[in-house]
Amino acid sequence: MRGLELARTLSEAPLGRISGTLLVAGDPGGSFHLRGGAIVEVVSPGAPGAETLLLRSGRVSEADWASATRSCPTERLIGAELVARELVGAAELQLICTAAALDGALAVGMGRIDGFSLEHDTQDCRLAALQAIEPDWLVREAERRIRALASRRRPFSPFRTRLGRTDAGTASLDTTVAGERREILLRVNGRRSARDIAFLLGRSLYAVAVEVSRLLGEGLIEAVVPARFKDSPVRPATAAGNLPRRLPGASGITDILPLRPAAGL
Incomplete structure (x- = not known):
């Protein structure tokens, strides 16, 4: 039932124009970063974040990333700095941030949810999407992907199955x-x-x-x-x-x- 409660909280976030961080305890757990009721980042130890997708894929070098982060007054502006330096295009960055958010939601949803809490007005996200993501869409798409994996002929755990x-x-x-x-x-x-x-x-x-x-x-x-x-x-x-x-x-x-x-x- 905690998964349904979490989904309800995310879906109601736009009504209250909530800004803050929804912290989900569990295995692997994660956090949903909200701004004005919309999602700007989802982070989970169960899935690569946008930073990992950029660096491990070679789209952005470690040196360029370090230089961009030193120039930003807050970490949540790193994306805009990367685009300004033409290290990545705005559309490509939005796609990567959206993919990372979906992966984070999928990891949280496929794992164990022990509970969650909302910390209002926190601004500790690592790499915010340039355009916020609608919670209802994220929830629906994450559920679709979870069901798609569960319906495979050889279902397995992305976290535990070696x-x-x-x-x-x-x-x-x-x-x-x-x-x-x-x-x-x-x-x-x-x-x-x-x-x-x-x-x-x-x-x-x-x-x-x-x-x-x-x-x-x-x-x-x-x-x-x-x-x-x-x-x-x-x-x-x-x-x-x-x-x-x-x-x-x-x-x-x-x-x-x-x-x-x-x-x-």
């Missing part, structure tokens, strides 16, 4: 063309989750999770069973993917808390 490459996946590296799929395959090592790979690549969590789902379905990667469960007598395995059936929360799908707009309650 991914390993199968023999077929390793062999496919010889024929897989350069691109996101190959970059993901190269970083699958039995210890990393989709979240870990998204951070390494500086790519959207949702985009990486969708590609991971495809790779799982094609048998090129598999979920790696933690060593402590390998000899467990309560762990009947499936023929495909060797996934545990009786480990609560192993897939992450049982943790999904649907983020619905208040109107849909």
Whole structure:
């Protein structure tokens, strides 16, 4: 129910023109930064933020980022400074900030929500979107993406499921063309989750999770069973993917808390 309460609070933010930070406790948890009732940034340890997407992808260099941050009186103006220096276009930056906000909301919604609180009039966001994002739209789109991942043939947790490459996946590296799929395959090592790979690549969590789902379905990667469960007598395995059936929360799908707009309650 906390997910529904969170969605209701976000949907009602425009009515009160709320400015502040909605702090969400949980795993992974996160924060929604609001200005005048609209969202300017969503941050979660479960998904790469806009800063990571800019730097890890190479769109902005570490040196240029450091120089821009030194010139800004407040961190929330970094985006405008990057555009003024022509390090990134305004439209591209808005797209990146929106993608990061959606990823943050997805991470919060797919995780465990223990509670949330609103701190009014705080201005501690890292990289605000140039144009604020409507909460209702963000909630609807985050819910759509959560449901899309949950409906996949091989559902998994982007945070907890460790991914390993199968023999077929390793062999496919010889024929897989350069691109996101190959970059993901190269970083699958039995210890990393989709979240870990998204951070390494500086790519959207949702985009990486969708590609991971495809790779799982094609048998090129598999979920790696933690060593402590390998000899467990309560762990009947499936023929495909060797996934545990009786480990609560192993897939992450049982943790999904649907983020619905208040109107849909």
